[in-house]
Amino acid sequence: MAKKQERSAELLAASHATHNGVFITGASSLEVKEDVLPSELFSDDYIICASLGNCRCASDGKAIKQFTSHARVPNDATQVALGHETVQMVVQAPEVTGLQAGDLVFVTPGHSAQPVNPDTFELDIDNGILPSLGYSYRYLGGLRQFNAVPVKAIAYVKSQGFGNLFNPIKNTQNISIASLAHAEPYACCYGTNKHLFTFDSNGDFLYGVPAKARLAYLGGTARMAMINVTIVAEAADEDLPELILITGSKRKLEEMEDFLLIKQLRDRGVQVVLIDRSDPDIVSKLTEHGRPHIVWTNFASQDLYDQATAIIERGGNINNYAGASDPAIGFSMPIDAFKADSFTDEAKTMIHAAHHTLGLNDFKRESGVKKDGVCRFIGFAGQEERLQAYVDALPDSVQIVHDAGDINASNIIAEAERYDDVFIAGSGDAAAQAYADNEEALARGAAVMFVDGDCTIFVRSRLSHYTTRHQICGPNVPWFMTNTSEPHADDMALHAAKPTNFDWMVRGVVGLKDALSMMDAVEAAAPFGSFFTFAELPNLPYVEVSAQAFKDAAEKADDGQTKQALNDAAAVLEKENDTWSASAERALYAAYGVPYPLDLE
Numbered sequence: 001m002a003k004k005q006e007r008s009a010e011l012l013a014a015s016h017a018t019h020n021g022v023f024i025t026g027a028s029s030l031e032v033k034e035d036v037l038p039s040e041l042f043s044d045d046y047i048i049c050a051s052l053g054n055c056r057c058a059s060d061g062k063a064i065k066q067f068t069s070h071a072r073v074p075n076d077a078t079q080v081a082l083g084h085e086t087v088q089m090v091v092q093a094p095e096v097t098g099l100q101a102g103d104l105v106f107v108t109p110g111h112s113a114q115p116v117n118p119d120t121f122e123l124d125i126d127n128g129i130l131p132s133l134g135y136s137y138r139y140l141g142g143l144r145q146f147n148a149v150p151v152k153a154i155a156y157v158k159s160q161g162f163g164n165l166f167n168p169i170k171n172t173q174n175i176s177i178a179s180l181a182h183a184e185p186y187a188c189c190y191g192t193n194k195h196l197f198t199f200d201s202n203g204d205f206l207y208g209v210p211a212k213a214r215l216a217y218l219g220g221t222a223r224m225a226m227i228n229v230t231i232v233a234e235a236a237d238e239d240l241p242e243l244i245l246i247t248g249s250k251r252k253l254e255e256m257e258d259f260l261l262i263k264q265l266r267d268r269g270v271q272v273v274l275i276d277r278s279d280p281d282i283v284s285k286l287t288e289h290g291r292p293h294i295v296w297t298n299f300a301s302q303d304l305y306d307q308a309t310a311i312i313e314r315g316g317n318i319n320n321y322a323g324a325s326d327p328a329i330g331f332s333m334p335i336d337a338f339k340a341d342s343f344t345d346e347a348k349t350m351i352h353a354a355h356h357t358l359g360l361n362d363f364k365r366e367s368g369v370k371k372d373g374v375c376r377f378i379g380f381a382g383q384e385e386r387l388q389a390y391v392d393a394l395p396d397s398v399q400i401v402h403d404a405g406d407i408n409a410s411n412i413i414a415e416a417e418r419y420d421d422v423f424i425a426g427s428g429d430a431a432a433q434a435y436a437d438n439e440e441a442l443a444r445g446a447a448v449m450f451v452d453g454d455c456t457i458f459v460r461s462r463l464s465h466y467t468t469r470h471q472i473c474g475p476n477v478p479w480f481m482t483n484t485s486e487p488h489a490d491d492m493a494l495h496a497a498k499p500t501n502f503d504w505m506v507r508g509v510v511g512l513k514d515a516l517s518m519m520d521a522v523e524a525a526a527p528f529g530s531f532f533t534f535a536e537l538p539n540l541p542y543v544e545v546s547a548q549a550f551k552d553a554a555e556k557a558d559d560g561q562t563k564q565a566l567n568d569a570a571a572v573l574e575k576e577n578d579t580w581s582a583s584a585e586r587a588l589y590a591a592y593g594v595p596y597p598l599d600l601e
């Protein structure tokens with residue numbers, strides 16, 4: 001029997017027994033608890049997986065704090081398995097799934113784009129949630145040792161546009177488990193960058209981070225920002241950015257000067273400028289080398305959003321990665337006055353300027369109003385001739401809602417719940433207010449055009465967080481906005497095929513039983529980096545990644561195996577300049593007598 005099958009058979013046997021997991025058990029209540037998978041889940045309707053471990057994500061904090069009021073946690077939950085940055089081994093899978101015992105996989109985190117019952121995936125508008133890995137299930141989460149996933153979830157997740165639920169890992173050479181576990185944030189950042197758009201000199205959409213661009217990461221010492229920079233750095237030399245600006249606390253920026261990633265970018269000719277976020281001249285520091293074409297937010301605050309809008313180059317893109325914890329914060333966008341030679345020209349220009357993505361989770365866009373959507377005209381009272389020019393230029397397939405007098409159109413409706421394209425006439429405060437009043441009624445992916453412009457609108461961050469957010473469009477718009485992506489399986493598959501090394505970011509490791517010590521320590525000190533929990537090495541105490549910290553922990557350890565594991569890994573860290581590696585993991589696994597999963601054949 002191949003070693004991989006032997007190990008998965010051992011794990012399958014263990015999965016029937018009581019095992020450990022980290023569970024959210026109430027608002028602000030996180031516990032390491034024993035649990036067991038119900039025997040009926042060991043059937044042809046379920047896939048059983050063993051977790052190799054999980055990386056901590058800052059977003060977990062929100063679910064821990066909010067518990068059942070979180071959009072992804074079921075209203076009646078009592079125990080939710082935490083963890084969505086995980087690597088798992090399949091230990092039992094029915095043939096129809098195409099998975100085999102021993103396969104190493106990433107699990108796609110987003111499972112539904114509509115509110116459903118997480119057990120049945122049946123639509124439930126009133127009580128349903130948006131189920132996802134690590135937030136919605138008792139029997140599935142990166143931080144429980146064994147997991148059960150219903151087979152029907154595979155087809156459901158695909159139907160929701162998220163791709164394959166399981167992404168088999170194709171390459172485990174020269175990579176650590178902790179690096180592999182970055183697949184989810186990798187896909188999130190990769191997808192985020194894929195959805196970025198600007199326009200080229202012909203007015204065509206230019207997707208992604210443009211070559212030789214000036215980039216700014218505000219709150220850029222964030223873990224996600226560093227993952228994003230790592231992805232940007234994968235470009236060929238000739239496509240690298242010309243400038244990367246990073247703001248953060250002085251303490252973390254000083255640490256960053258020594259990061260290999262930063263040194264290598266500088267060696268490759270990229271100007272990397274680190275700017276103290278408390279510098280009173282931060283805006284001039286962020287613009288003195290030229291305004292950035294792309295700005296990512298990595299911390300949700302009005303100050304930081306104001307910096308983004310103050311520095312962005314005309315025609316650039318602000319990626320609202322951080323989103324908003326506070327619904328009141330957002331982005332001020334000044335919109336220029338617009339005047340065409342005729343109403344016909346104006347309608348043609350504004351309708352062409354509207355744009356929408358081709359489909360759910362598709363980053364490509366097409367110009368024009370949504371073909372079968374609802375168009376709303378605001379501020380057109382008394383301007384029937386102007387409105388008629390629009391109506392004449394629109395496809396017959398759209399429905400129209402307007403506030404003017406009689407016009408000649410067959411597809412007028414009184415109102416709609418959501419609007420796909422909104423044209424706002426008028427300027428100044430009245431136009432800005434019309435936008436504010438109607439922002440909540442914008443459909444996901446809606447386009448808003450200010451046909452007179454000459455106003456400053458406030459785009460609320462809460463409504464602009466996901467890729468499908470609405471867009472402010474038109475020749476008078478100064479810059480564009482995109483936002484975070486829901487990690488897509490195709491982007492996780494990229495990491496599965498050719499994993500990117502994130503070992504330099506791994507700053508702490510722990511076994512499952514002591515995971516809460518790691519979480520408390522990270523919460524309290526907000527250090528830079530990634531923190532990995534080994535599910536297969538439950539007794540490993542929380543330890544920072546340095547030879548000295550491992551040696552110190554070894555002295556305190558009271559069981560022989562743990563002492564040996566820590567000392568052996570310390571020796572590896574000593575040789576490798578205190579950087580995490582597969583060799584350090586091998587040393588830990590060997591001392592605990594557990595086969596290292598990435599070496600199994």
Ligand SMILES: NC(=O)c1ccc[n+]([C@@H]2O[C@H](COP(=O)([O-])OP(=O)(O)OC[C@H]3O[C@@H](n4cnc5c(N)ncnc54)[C@H](OP(=O)(O)O)[C@@H]3O)[C@@H](O)[C@H]2O)c1
Pocket residue numbers: 057058059188218219220221222223224225247248249250252253277297298299300301304321322323484485486526529
């Ligand atoms: N797909 C998604 O939607 C998704 C996924 C993951 C994360 N996120 C969001 O992305 C953001 C970054 O996540 P992360 O996990 O990388 O977080 P993180 O590592 O905790 O980093 C947050 C950063 O914010 C900075 N910061 C703290 N206080 C600040 C302040 N008052 N002003 C400006 N910056 C401040 C900190 O830098 P200094 O200590 O150097 O100041 C820190 O590096 C978060 O808002 C998170 O919710 C979104």
